[in-house]
Structures are given as structure tokens and as C-alpha cells.
Amino acid sequence: GDSVTQMEGPVTLSEEAFLTINCTYTATGYPSLFWYVQYPGEGLQLLLKATKADDKGSNKGFEATYRKETTSFHLEKGSVQVSDSAVYFCALSEGIGGNNDMRFGAGTRLTVKP
Amino acid sequence: DGGITQSPKYLFRKEGQNVTLSCEQNLNHDAMYWYRQDPGQGLRLIYYSQIVNDFQKGDIAEGYSVSREKKESFPLTVTSAQKNPTAFYLCASSIPWTGKDEKLFFGSGTQLSVL
Numbered sequence: 001g002d003s004v005t006q007m008e009g010p011v012t013l014s015e016e017a018f019l020t021i022n023c024t025y026t027a028t029g030y031p032s033l034f035w036y037v038q039y040p041g042e043g044l045q046l047l048l049k050a051t052k053a054d055d056k057g058s059n060k061g062f063e064a065t066y067r068k069e070t071t072s073f074h075l076e077k078g079s080v081q082v083s084d085s086a087v088y089f090c091a092l093s094e095g096i097g098g099n100n101d102m103r104f105g106a107g108t109r110l111t112v113k114p
Numbered sequence: 115d116g117g118i119t120q121s122p123k124y125l126f127r128k129e130g131q132n133v134t135l136s137c138e139q140n141l142n143h144d145a146m147y148w149y150r151q152d153p154g155q156g157l158r159l160i161y162y163s164q165i166v167n168d169f170q171k172g173d174i175a176e177g178y179s180v181s182r183e184k185k186e187s188f189p190l191t192v193t194s195a196q197k198n199p200t201a202f203y204l205c206a207s208s209i210p211w212t213g214k215d216e217k218l219f220f221g222s223g224t225q226l227s228v229l
Binding site for chain 2 (some may be wrong): 004034036041042043044045046049089091095102103104105106107
């Protein structure tokens, strides 16, 4: 079945450092790919998405490019801030019958220190 | 403001007890979902509902039950048959029940613990 694999955390960075969180996926078809962010004690929020190969999703300085050839959707940010501290989830959906097939990675906890 | 409201934020269950987690949305979304989140694991789908009076089992439905009598509401009952209920439970919704690129909107979650 479809699945998502994320780099294990936790990740600890200093403010203004470059961030990469790796995500690779396995899918039978042509899924949409997502990054969600979860701040402490809250639910998940959509950070960005890409719906087809070579698309780049971007939001709040974060970017991820849908790479079909490497089945990857790595999250990057050029300069992280303390406020970026959160858990980041990579996810995919093939939309077979709707969003009930959304598959999430295990999450990567990011801590940014001042 | 539109959104999804989950209550309570913290819930404790005694042995042999059923407990119900509330989820209400005012986004006019057709589809609603319940996920379970355990430390170090991704979200796992418990139940989902595409429309009022209809719901389907997800990947880990055993020990749980749901109802969808109103579009706005999708309560989850954790029954005594669920032997390991301690987890963070997230309710979500989406519009409409269509494609693969529809994002999920999440509530702020309920932390359930066993006494």
C-alpha cells in the first residue's frame, strides 16, 4: 500500500540555519503530496502542497518540490526562526474515493534555538 | 470564525468505561474523519464519514464507534474493548468528497489517558 517515510527527528537547529526534512513516498498511482505542521498542543495545519510532478509548493518561506523520479518531497527553508519549532508531517493522497486514503509520515520534530 | 472544535482537551478513562469525544465543525464540510496520533508515529485513520448518516471504518476501527446524525457533528466513542486507548485524537474535515488535492482541516485534538 501507499506509504510515506520521513527522516527521524528530533532536529535541533540554531536560528537562521538552513533546514531540510527528507520525505520519500511509495504510491501506486499519481498522488498529491502535502506538508502539514503541528504546533504544541494543536491540530495539524496545511503548510504546502503539490499535486503533480515538478510542482513546487511554497508557504511562509518553506518550499518542497514534487520529484517523481526520486519519489521525494523534501521540505526546505533557508533561514529558520524560533517560531518554526513544531512537528512536521509529510503526507500523500491518491484521492481514491476521497481523502480517506491520506497517509502520513511519522512526523519530524524541529526545535530552533535562539 | 469557521473551524473545528474538539472537546474536551483532556479526558481520562477508567477501566471498563466508554468515553465519547466531541467534534463539531461549522465549515459546512461534507466529509469528516477521526485520527489517532501516538508518539513517534504518523496519524492513523479510525473512522470517516462522507455524508450524514453514513460512515466507514478506517485502518484501526476496532474498539471505537462513531455516529453522524448531523452534518456538523461526528462524535467518537472509545469503548472498553479498546485496550490501549491512551493517545492524542484528532478530528478533521474536508470539502467536498472529491479529489486527491483537497486539504484536511484539523481540530486542536483531545488527549485521552487511562486512569
